[in-house]
Amino acid sequence: MALTPSTMLELGTQAPDFTLPDTEGEPVSLKSFAGKDALVVMFICVHCPYVKHVQDELAELAKDYQAKNVGFVAIMSNDVEKYPDDSPKHMAHQKKEHGFPFPYLYDETQQVAKDYRAACTPDFYVFDKQRKLAYRGQLDDTRPNAGHKPDGRDLRAALDAILEGKDTPEQKPSIGCNIKWRIGNEPDYFTA
Secondary structure (H helix, E strand, O other): OOEEEOOOOOOOOEOOOOEEEEOOOOEEEHHHHOOOOEEEEEEOOOOOHHHHHHHHHHHHHHHHHHOOOEEEEEEEOOOOOOOHHHOHHHHHHHHHHHOOOOOEEEOOOOHHHHHHOOOEEOEEEEEOOOOEEEEEEOOOOOOOOOOOOOOOHHHHHHHHHHHOOOOOOOOOOOEEEEOOOOOOOOOOOOOO
C-alpha cells in the first residue's frame, strides 16, 4: 500500500462550493453550514486502514466541537466500481456503526475532491468563519498498528486556535491511502 500525503492547499484559499448527496440521498452544500464559526471538511472512505484507525476519534472530535458551533462534513470520492466497499451503502453502515454525527457525502464525479486538491484518505481541511482555509493537515501523529490510540491533538489544537482568533499551530500533511481515481479522471497533482 503506497502512502500519499496531503497536497497542503494554500492557506487562505476560499472553500470550494459543493452540493452532494448524503447517505440518505439528501443534498448537502457548503451553504448548509452557514452560521458556523468554523468548518471541517474531511475526505474519508470505508476501506482505508488509515481511516479505520481514526474513525472513532472523528466521531468524538465532531461531537466535542459541534457543541462549539463548528460544522463537520465528510466526503467520499473513491471509485466505487473498483472499490465497492466504499459504496454509499457501506458509507451508511460506517456512519451508523461509528456514530458519525456529521453528513457523509458521496462525490461520484470526484470533482469536489479535485476542487479541494484532496489526495489521500483521510485528508482534513479547516475553514474559518469567512470560509478561508486556516488549517490543512493531519488529525494527529498516530498511525495504524503503531500501538497508539488517536486523540486528534493536531486538529483539536487548530480548531481551538481558529475559534480563539489565533494563528494555527504547525501544520503537518495528512498521510493515508491515495484517493482511488477512476482511470482517466486523475487530477494533475496525482502521482501513482
